[in-house]
Amino acid sequence: MQITVYGATGTFGRRLTAHLREGGHSVIAAHRGIGVDTYNGEGVTEAAEGSDVLVDCVNRMTNNRHKALDFFSRSSRSIALAAAENPGAAMVCLSIAFRPEVAQSKLLGYYQAKELQERVYRRLVPADQLLMFRSTQWFELVDSMTFTAGPVAFVPKMRVQALAADEAARMMSEAIDAGERGTIEVAGPEISDFPTIAGQIAARESNRDSAVRDTERPERGPKIVPVPIPGPMSAEGLIPESPRLSAVTVDDWLHTR
Ligand SMILES: NC(=O)c1ccc[n+]([C@@H]2O[C@H](COP(=O)([O-])OP(=O)(O)OC[C@H]3O[C@@H](n4cnc5c(N)ncnc54)[C@H](OP(=O)(O)O)[C@@H]3O)[C@@H](O)[C@H]2O)c1
Numbered sequence: 001m002q003i004t005v006y007g008a009t010g011t012f013g014r015r016l017t018a019h020l021r022e023g024g025h026s027v028i029a030a031h032r033g034i035g036v037d038t039y040n041g042e043g044v045t046e047a048a049e050g051s052d053v054l055v056d057c058v059n060r061m062t063n064n065r066h067k068a069l070d071f072f073s074r075s076s077r078s079i080a081l082a083a084a085e086n087p088g089a090a091m092v093c094l095s096i097a098f099r100p101e102v103a104q105s106k107l108l109g110y111y112q113a114k115e116l117q118e119r120v121y122r123r124l125v126p127a128d129q130l131l132m133f134r135s136t137q138w139f140e141l142v143d144s145m146t147f148t149a150g151p152v153a154f155v156p157k158m159r160v161q162a163l164a165a166d167e168a169a170r171m172m173s174e175a176i177d178a179g180e181r182g183t184i185e186v187a188g189p190e191i192s193d194f195p196t197i198a199g200q201i202a203a204r205e206s207n208r209d210s211a212v213r214d215t216e217r218p219e220r221g222p223k224i225v226p227v228p229i230p231g232p233m234s235a236e237g238l239i240p241e242s243p244r245l246s247a248v249t250v251d252d253w254l255h256t257r
Contacts, residue, residue: 003176004028004051006038006079007058011140012094015169016057023177038075048082048089053176056121057094061144065109072113073120080124091125092176093117097134097185102237131180133172136187136240138165139253142197153202153222155195158233162197163188164253167246187243190250195226197250204254 003020007013008029017027028047030036036043038058048054056079060071076093083091096114103115121130137160147154163186171186202221228234 001052001176002026002028002050003053003055004030004048005055005057006030006036006044006047006075007056009033010057010059011138011165012169013055013057015166016055016172019170019173020176023173038078039071040074041078041081044078045082045085048079048086051086051089053090053092054079054083054086055092055094055172055176056117061110063108063110065112068109068113069116072117076117076120077124080121083125083129088129090129090131090176090179090181091121092131092133092172093121094172095132095134097136097187097238097240097243099232099237099239101232105231105233105237108233128181130182131175132183133175134183134185134240135163135168136160136185136238136243137162137194138168139163139188139197139201139250140165142194142201145194146198148222151222152225153198154225154227155198156229156233157226158194158229159191159235159238160193160197161187161191161239161243162250163246164248167248171244171246185240185243186246187240188246188248191239192250193226195224199224200250201254204251 003025005013005017005027008017009031017029020027028051030047036047038044058075062068083089095118098111103111118132139162145156168186175184206221
């Protein structure tokens with residue numbers, strides 16, 4: 001198949017592109033560097049020409065509610081309109097697995113924007129052409145959610161069932177191969193929280209460094225300080241009810257990094 005991946009240079013998009021190419025598909029890797037801008041619509045329809053599947057994995061990482069809503073509403077709309085000009089093409093939207101109370105809590109505007117993104121696709125793309133692929137948080141996200149000050153790392157105490165980004169990409173690639181439609185949720189093998197995962201990452205990294213320096217005197221990593229957060233993200237808000245599971249644990253992932 002020919003598959004257009006919008007956001008093909010991102011954390012997820014480049015992994016998905018690699019899996020799809022390994023599976024023998026021809027991928028149009030769309031991003032601003034080749035003149036495809038989903039926010040202002042430039043080149044979006046052209047990038048979709050002749051494709052059997054369009055995948056939206058673009059992103060703008062912000063907690064500013066207005067910026068997030070503006071980006072995801074405009075980007076989703078321009079990609080959904082490109083899908084409408086390609087009758088018969090499947091549309092795959094990469095979203096996040098979260099329960100309704102997370103977007104309702106209004107704590108993070110980003111989640112409201114992802115809810116809006118899902119609504120745009122459900123309104124503009126016929127159900128029999130749409131796959132809503134909802135992933136839990138990736139292990140890779142922990143680093144970007146950590147604020148380090150000297151020897152101390154502050155990590156939000158979000159309760160998660162995280163998985164490796166590469167696993168989420170592999171599972172999406174398989175769903176595309178199988179022609180799946182509807183909603184799929186994917187998650188990792190363990191329920192944990194970000195500070196625990198940050199501690200596992202720090203321990204692995206300090207062991208690796210100390211093995212290079214001196215195997216007898218392991219160096220200690222940063223002190224992890226969990227930052228309590230109010231609302232559903234510290235409870236069940238980000239834990240899907242019956243997801244497809246990746247078997248790759250944090251330790252497995254750390255061994256391959
Ligand atoms: N992080 C997580 O744990 C997680 C979990 C579940 C779902 N998700 C979802 O996964 C999606 C992808 O996240 P990511 O972390 O892979 O994103 P990322 O690494 O920030 O990459 C963003 C991608 O979007 C492209 N992009 C940004 N603005 C664009 C524009 N105006 N026009 C065209 N392309 C644009 C970027 O390409 P250029 O900059 O080269 O244009 C890049 O390829 C997001 O929707 C996110 O909500 C994330």
